[in-house]
Amino acid sequence: MQSTLIALVEDKPGVLNRVASLFRRRAFNIESLAVGHTEKPGISRMTIVVDSSRTDVEMVVQNLLKLVNVIRVEDVTEVPTVMRDLALVKVRSGDGATRAEIMQLVDTFRARVVDVGLKTLMVEVTGTDDKISGLVDVLRPYGIEEMVRTGRVAMARGGVGTDRELTA
Amino acid sequence: MKKTGAEIVWEMLNREGVKVVFGIPGGAIMHTYHPRQDYDIHHVLMRHEQCAAHAADGYARVSGKVGVAIATSGPGATNLVTGIATAALDSSPIVCITGQVQTYLIGTDAFQEVDITGITLPITKHNYLVTDINELAYTIHEAFHIARSGRPGPVLIDLPKDIQIASTEFEPPEGDISLPGYRPVAPASAAAVQRAAEFINTAKRPVVLAGQGVLMSGAMQELRSFAEKAQVPVALTLLGKGGFPESHPLALGMMGMHGEAFVNQAIQEADLILAFGMRFDDRVTGTLATYSPNARRVHVDADAAELNKIVKVDVPILGDLRQVLTQLLPLVAPATHPEWLAQIDAWRGDSHFRNILNRPENGRLVAAHFINDIWEATKGEAIVVSDVGQHQMWTAQFYRNDLPNSVVTSGGLGTMGFGLPAAIGAQFAQPDREVWVIAGDGGFQMTMHDLGTIIQEKLPIKIALSDNGYLGMVRQWQEFFYDKRYESTRLVNPDFVKLVEAYGIPAWRATNRAEARTAIAEARATDGPTFIDFQIADVGEDGNVYPMVPSGAALHEMIRRSQPDHTTD
Numbered sequence: 001m002q003s004t005l006i007a008l009v010e011d012k013p014g015v016l017n018r019v020a021s022l023f024r025r026r027a028f029n030i031e032s033l034a035v036g037h038t039e040k041p042g043i044s045r046m047t048i049v050v051d052s053s054r055t056d057v058e059m060v061v062q063n064l065l066k067l068v069n070v071i072r073v074e075d076v077t078e079v080p081t082v083m084r085d086l087a088l089v090k091v092r093s094g095d096g097a098t099r100a101e102i103m104q105l106v107d108t109f110r111a112r113v114v115d116v117g118l119k120t121l122m123v124e125v126t127g128t129d130d131k132i133s134g135l136v137d138v139l140r141p142y143g144i145e146e147m148v149r150t151g152r153v154a155m156a157r158g159g160v161g162t163d164r165e166l167t168a
Numbered sequence: 169m170k171k172t173g174a175e176i177v178w179e180m181l182n183r184e185g186v187k188v189v190f191g192i193p194g195g196a197i198m199h200t201y202h203p204r205q206d207y208d209i210h211h212v213l214m215r216h217e218q219c220a221a222h223a224a225d226g227y228a229r230v231s232g233k234v235g236v237a238i239a240t241s242g243p244g245a246t247n248l249v250t251g252i253a254t255a256a257l258d259s260s261p262i263v264c265i266t267g268q269v270q271t272y273l274i275g276t277d278a279f280q281e282v283d284i285t286g287i288t289l290p291i292t293k294h295n296y297l298v299t300d301i302n303e304l305a306y307t308i309h310e311a312f313h314i315a316r317s318g319r320p321g322p323v324l325i326d327l328p329k330d331i332q333i334a335s336t337e338f339e340p341p342e343g344d345i346s347l348p349g350y351r352p353v354a355p356a357s358a359a360a361v362q363r364a365a366e367f368i369n370t371a372k373r374p375v376v377l378a379g380q381g382v383l384m385s386g387a388m389q390e391l392r393s394f395a396e397k398a399q400v401p402v403a404l405t406l407l408g409k410g411g412f413p414e415s416h417p418l419a420l421g422m423m424g425m426h427g428e429a430f431v432n433q434a435i436q437e438a439d440l441i442l443a444f445g446m447r448f449d450d451r452v453t454g455t456l457a458t459y460s461p462n463a464r465r466v467h468v469d470a471d472a473a474e475l476n477k478i479v480k481v482d483v484p485i486l487g488d489l490r491q492v493l494t495q496l497l498p499l500v501a502p503a504t505h506p507e508w509l510a511q512i513d514a515w516r517g518d519s520h521f522r523n524i525l526n527r528p529e530n531g532r533l534v535a536a537h538f539i540n541d542i543w544e545a546t547k548g549e550a551i552v553v554s555d556v557g558q559h560q561m562w563t564a565q566f567y568r569n570d571l572p573n574s575v576v577t578s579g580g581l582g583t584m585g586f587g588l589p590a591a592i593g594a595q596f597a598q599p600d601r602e603v604w605v606i607a608g609d610g611g612f613q614m615t616m617h618d619l620g621t622i623i624q625e626k627l628p629i630k631i632a633l634s635d636n637g638y639l640g641m642v643r644q645w646q647e648f649f650y651d652k653r654y655e656s657t658r659l660v661n662p663d664f665v666k667l668v669e670a671y672g673i674p675a676w677r678a679t680n681r682a683e684a685r686t687a688i689a690e691a692r693a694t695d696g697p698t699f700i701d702f703q704i705a706d707v708g709e710d711g712n713v714y715p716m717v718p719s720g721a722a723l724h725e726m727i728r729r730s731q732p733d734h735t736t737d
Contacts, residue, residue, distance in 0.1 A: 062473035
């Protein structure tokens with residue numbers, strides 16, 4: 001079981017360290033943590049995926065809120081949300097026939113080839129965790145040279161922003 | 169008006185109402201020390217930075233104000249760490265100011281550079297590295313606010329040397345503090361308070377578990393009114409001592425690992441537990457599987473992260489305890505619980521018979537004797553600062569206390585060496601009250617260098633050494649749970665009387681009850697600091713703390729002092 005939390009934090013030195021240190025210290029089990037800027041200067045946004053079978057999500061929320069630099073925390077697990085993960089996969093392409101085969105698979109997953117090397121292709125895929133894992137599974141037999149995933153980012157559908165109180 | 173960073177520090181401390189700070193100068197902080205004499209703030213020169221943090225902590229616990237410790241960079245800062253962690257675990261409001269290497273040297277492993285904000289991140293409520301002189305005044309203002317508000321705790325400000333030297337136009341921060349992510353305590357939910365009242369009004373066997381939150385929110389009177397109106401007996405945590413008078417008929421005494429058996433029994437048999445400002449530490453619950461199995465549970469705390477953390481409760485109430493009790497009181501119906509109180513009294517009688525003070529003396533001095541004698545001599549009105557170990561539990565059991573903010577001890581972290589330096593802070597908080605330190609011979613030797621601070625500051629602290637020649641609590645565990653293999657717990661000690669006399673402090677040695685009483689009387693009649701080496705029984709029943717819940721056992725499964733032969737008197 002996974003829960004997805006969105007945290008708005010002050011964009012100050014060491015804030016990521018404070019959050020990461022909290023997870024380690026309280027022995028919270030985290031699947032992924034993605035950080036980036038928001039539409040508002042000075043505010044960063046974290047998407048945190050918690051293994052809720054091993055960690056009490058409410059404790060994660062309350063402890064995050066205790067950090068002075070954490071402004072807001074929202075559990076979006078139960079609300080309609082767009083969730084995306086991005087992966088770059090470098091896969092062995094071999095001869096022309098294999099390369100064409102891989103490119104067909106990539107099309108099926110609505111992924112993109114973003115770099116073509118002599119012996120490899122780099123594939124960019126965006127989507128839910130399941131979709132990316134699905135593509136990775138079918139690419140694996142060809143030989144994956146290298147892979148990176150960003151971790152999940154999430155945004156609730158419709159309505160107003162998570163940081164509505166900040167922008168008001 | 170232009171001021172240097174160093175001047176801004178003192179200017180801001182002054183504005184926060186600071187009268188005394190505890191510290192040690194050094195290379196990276198001496199620039200801040202330089203203008204100190206121009207301000208009406210006393211600096212206490214400690215002998216170790218750990219003690220500076222403990223003294224600030226002791227000051228905070230007794231005064232209810234923020235304590236301040238100052239240290240240099242590197243080793244000065246790392247020496248604070250144990251003191252900061254101690255304050256963090258016991259929610260004590262202290263502000264630590266550390267020197268740091270120049271901002272342009274940070275990250276270069278410069279002389280005496282250490283990442284103290286990184287090191288203290290998990291043991292502070294918040295911390296700062298100041299890199300802009302223009303933010304210094306506001307940072308100090310904010311630090312004090314965070315330290316003292318909500319659930320209090322330690323805050324550290326790391327101050328690079330070039331920031332101390334730089335100057336800027338000083339404008340004192342005015343108005344409210346703007347911290348978008350900081351929410352100290354919101355008013356409690358009226359519905360939750362109403363639900364708690366319904367539970368209270370239908371309970372047959374209610375018990376209050378009162379913790380340090382009673383003292384921190386200043387809810388002593390409210391708790392008393394509540395307990396009296398609803399006739400609910402009150403058990404205390406170690407740090408809750410002082411929150412409810414122990415001489416009150418509804419007072420049960422201390423709960424937990426070394427609490428009285430009848431208190432733990434009451435908790436286990438209760439049908440409603442009201443946890444007021446306590447956090448279900450493993451030292452008060454025993455194993456959770458069998459904890460208060462029949463009780464509905466109400467938990468009031470100022471920290472949302474404490475609700476449902478250890479023990480799942482039926483009514484969690486987030487709020488300031490004093491306000492919650494004020495809301496609760498009119499909703500609670502006057503009640504009596506004669507059967508329940510009679511049952512508890514029956515259990516209490518058994519504890520009374522087993523109490524070592526009610527046994528015939530066998531000629532050996534035990535800790536209960538001298539602690540009881542100090543209690544009698546001081547009419548229970550002294551500020552008592554204990555260290556950590558067996559004597560800490562004996563002090564909690566035998567120095568019965570009615571006064572708030574008068575019992576100081578390291579509860580959560582259990583820091584040996586805390587007692588003596590914390591007493592220094594306590595004495596500064598209450599210069600006119602009698603302060604006693606009760607320390608074991610193990611813990612005392614961890615910070616006894618600060619006897620130097622006591623004589624330098626001419627502090628009239630009365631030190632009682634509970635001297636059994638062992639790391640006694642560890643020895644007791646070895647006796648009970650480790651096949652009586654006394655591994656590395658026997659201490660070969662110096663002549664403590666001579667040692668203390670070398671500081672010019674009058675000292676006595678007591679090996680029996682009569683000597684103990686005489687020494688206490690003579691020490692109290694002596695101006696200034698005194699020291700008594702109470703040489704107490706080291707092993708066997710006289711040397712152990714009873715009762716005891718073994719680690720991992722249920723709260724009511726206690727190891728108890730044997731029944732006396734004549735329980736009929």
